[in-house]
Amino acid sequence: MRSHGENRIGIHNYFCLLLAASCLECCAIFLEYDIYNGSGKRMIPLTAFCIFFTAFRETLANVLCLLIALGYGIVMNVLNRYSGKIGLLTFLFFIASAINIVSFYVNQHKQLSHSVKVMMALPQFTLQVVFLIWIISALLRTLSYLRIKRQEFKLAVMK
Numbered sequence: 001m002r003s004h005g006e007n008r009i010g011i012h013n014y015f016c017l018l019l020a021a022s023c024l025e026c027c028a029i030f031l032e033y034d035i036y037n038g039s040g041k042r043m044i045p046l047t048a049f050c051i052f053f054t055a056f057r058e059t060l061a062n063v064l065c066l067l068i069a070l071g072y073g074i075v076m077n078v079l080n081r082y083s084g085k086i087g088l089l090t091f092l093f094f095i096a097s098a099i100n101i102v103s104f105y106v107n108q109h110k111q112l113s114h115s116v117k118v119m120m121a122l123p124q125f126t127l128q129v130v131f132l133i134w135i136i137s138a139l140l141r142t143l144s145y146l147r148i149k150r151q152e153f154k155l156a157v158m159k
Contacts, residue, residue, distance in 0.1 A: 011067060011072055014060070045068065054101050062131045100123075
C-alpha cells in the first residue's frame with residue numbers, strides 16, 4: 001500500500017469513513033436490539049446513537065455518489081463552486097433521514113397513522129430525489145466533458 005500512496009486521492013478516505021461508519025452502525029444496532037430483546041426496554045442514549053449513525057451513513061453514501069458524479073478526483077480537485085450547495089443538501093438530508101428513522105423507532109412502540117408516517121418520510125424522499133437528479137445530471141455532464149477533452153482513460157474509469 002505504501003508503494004502506491006501517490007495514486008490515492010481524497011475520495012478514498014471518504015470510502016474508508018463510510019466503511020467504518022457502516023461497521024459501527026451495524027454493531028450499535030445489533031447491541032441495541034440485543035439489549036431490547038433481553039430487557040424489553042430501549043436504552044435512549046444507545047438508540048439515539050444508532051439513529052445518528054444510520055442517518056450519517058445514508059448521508060455520507062449520497063454525498064460520495066454525488067462527489068464521484070461531479071468528477072471529484074478525476075476532473076476537478078476542489079469543489080469550491082459546489083461546496084455551499086452540497087453542504088446545505090447534506091445537512092437537510094441528514095435531518096430528514098434522522099426524522100424518518102426516529103419515526104421507525106417510535107412506530108415500534110406506538111402505532112403511528114399512515115398520514116404521520118408519510119409526513120415523516122416525505123422530506124427524506126424529496127431530498128433523495130434531488131440527490132438522484134443532481135447525481136445523474138452531474139454524471140452526464142462529467143462524461144460529456146471527458147468526451148470533449150478526449151480523455152479516454154478517465155472516461156473508461158468513469159464508465
